[in-house]
Each structure stands twice: as C-alpha cells, then as structure tokens.
Amino acid sequence: MLTIYGVPISVHTRKVIIAARLKNLPFELIPVVPVMPDSLPPHWRQLSPTGMVPALQDGDFTLADSAAICAYLERKWPKPSLLPTDVRHYGHALWLEQYASGTVFRDVVRPLFHELFVHPKVRNTATDQALVGDVLDRVLPEVFGYLERASGNKFLAGDALSVADLAVMSNLTTLQYTGITLDRKRYPKLAALYEQVVRVPEVAEALRSEQPMVQQMGLDGTFLGQLLH
Ligand SMILES: N[C@@H](CCC(=O)N[C@@H](CS)C(=O)NCC(=O)O)C(=O)O
Known part of the structure; x- marks a missing residue:
C-alpha cells in the first residue's frame, strides 16, 4: 500500500491524495505538518529533501514533490489518465x-x-x-x-x-x-x-x-x- 505524508488541507498533498483516489489506489496518510517539528517522522529529510509536504512511499521507493509524485502514479497506474494524450x-x-x-x-x-x-x-x-x-x-x-x-x-x-x-x-x-x-x-x-x-x-x-x-x-x-x- 502507498503511504502519503502530509495533511489534506495542504494544497500539494491534496492534489496527490485526489490523484490516488481517482486511480483507486489504497493509501495510508501519515500526518506531517512541516512547521510542527513533533509531527515529522525521524527519516523526514530523506523522504522530503526540501522538508515540504507531500512525500510518497511505495514499498522501498520514496519520492517528494506533488508533480513528481503524480507523474510517477500516472506512469505506474495509467488508468484513468490524469495527463492528456494529445x-x-x-x-x-x-x-x-x-x-x-x-x-x-x-x-x-x-x-x-x-x-x-x-x-x-x-x-x-x-x-x-x-x-x-x-x-x-x-x-x-x-x-x-x-x-x-x-x-x-x-x-x-x-x-x-x-x-x-x-x-x-x-x-x-x-x-x-x-x-x-x-x-x-x-x-x-x-x-x-x-x-x-x-x-x-x-x-x-x-x-x-x-x-x-x-x-x-x-x-x-x-x-x-x-x-x-
Ligand atoms: N513543489 C512542491 C511544493 C510543496 C509545498 O509548498 N508544500 C507546502 C504545503 S502545501 C509546505 O510543505 N510548506 C511548508 C514549508 O514551506 O515549510 C510540491 O509540489 O510538492
């Protein structure tokens, strides 16, 4: 199962959550609020080199940045497509x-x-x-x-x-x-x-x-x- 780090009210985390929902991908959401140090997982800077949300974990693969994550989801689970073919x-x-x-x-x-x-x-x-x-x-x-x-x-x-x-x-x-x-x-x-x-x-x-x-x-x-x- 995918793990998404971030919070739903974050502009960029919400984009990834909805992309996963549209592609019918089960995910676990781990709440991370960058301005609240207590919310950061121990390996946070490895997951997100900028310290910003969202970050994604897919098995042993991790990725930061909502655009990169959406492009990754799109390539791995192409249907329904969130990028036009034209x-x-x-x-x-x-x-x-x-x-x-x-x-x-x-x-x-x-x-x-x-x-x-x-x-x-x-x-x-x-x-x-x-x-x-x-x-x-x-x-x-x-x-x-x-x-x-x-x-x-x-x-x-x-x-x-x-x-x-x-x-x-x-x-x-x-x-x-x-x-x-x-x-x-x-x-x-x-x-x-x-x-x-x-x-x-x-x-x-x-x-x-x-x-x-x-x-x-x-x-x-x-x-x-x-x-x-
Ligand atoms: N280009 C990044 C931007 C991520 C971003 O700006 N995230 C905001 C929340 S929506 C954040 O983590 N802000 C906390 C901070 O700036 O420390 C992406 O698309 O994921």
Whole structure:
C-alpha cells in the first residue's frame, strides 16, 4: 500500500491524495505538518529533501514533490489518465500544473493563508495588512485573470480532468478556507471550472473527508456548501 505524508488541507498533498483516489489506489496518510517539528517522522529529510509536504512511499521507493509524485502514479497506474494524450494538451496540462504550484501558490495562496490564518490563529502574531492588501489588489487579479482566460473549455487541458485541474482546484480550495471567496462575477469561467472539478465524485469525497480538520482548525469550509451534497 502507498503511504502519503502530509495533511489534506495542504494544497500539494491534496492534489496527490485526489490523484490516488481517482486511480483507486489504497493509501495510508501519515500526518506531517512541516512547521510542527513533533509531527515529522525521524527519516523526514530523506523522504522530503526540501522538508515540504507531500512525500510518497511505495514499498522501498520514496519520492517528494506533488508533480513528481503524480507523474510517477500516472506512469505506474495509467488508468484513468490524469495527463492528456494529445501532445498540446499534455504540454498545457504540465504548464498549468507548474503555474498553479509556482505562481498561484507562491504569490497568492501561500501569503494569504499565512497572513490570514497561520499568523493570527496559529502563531499569535499580527497579520501584515499591507501585504494582504497588495496580494488582493494587485497580485491576485493578474493571476486569476490569467486563469480565467485559460478556463472556458470542459477542463483546463482538453476534455478530460487532468493534473492541471487538480492543481488549480486545490489552490482555490485552501485559499477559500481563509474566508477569501472566489469572485464569480469577475471570474465566471474559473468559478464554473472550480465547481465542475469539485463535483467529480472522488474530489468531492476527498473534500468531504477533510472537513472535520477544517472545522477543528477554525478554517471556513462553508463555501463548499451544496457542492459536496
Ligand atoms: N513543489 C512542491 C511544493 C510543496 C509545498 O509548498 N508544500 C507546502 C504545503 S502545501 C509546505 O510543505 N510548506 C511548508 C514549508 O514551506 O515549510 C510540491 O509540489 O510538492
């Protein structure tokens, strides 16, 4: 059985959990929170050289990084495929997965999650309101504007769900847990894509199963409302 190290509310761990669920692969989830030293397994730096989650163990083989892990799962268990066969859609899926992991997470989701949740509710430190304002007013519109233009087809890279959709959906989910909801009027195609991905049964089931942790942590999962029923 596979072992996934990480927590479901982590953007990148969720992507791997859902890829495993979609491929119907049994897995054990070992909770690891990088900022909580007590949660780290003894061999953590061997499993994850960056110290970040997720990491995967498959027998005696270990791998870090959600994109590498999804590519590994895809090659070992190709059905159902999470990477398009059409070469242009394939390239596009890899690009958008990278864009989600890099720009969307680094410049929007991570800073807002830290400032609006980790600082005030976990570390008891003040939120940098100027930083929040800059991300909301300047950075987010540019990044979400790009995602809006990339949306509008059935899925982000062709007609089938791919790692690109999982990566974008996972970022938007963790962001909205902070109380910043996706503006449907400004980003209607992105919002429609988000809802369509969340309604995929394996995605909905994964999101449902993380709700107890969301509530326990004082995050806000109410925006998912009807989507999970
Ligand atoms: N490129 C990595 C990024 C992983 C990542 O940023 N993980 C975050 C949680 S979503 C993390 O471990 N943060 C803790 C830290 O930065 O110390 C991947 O795709 O797995």
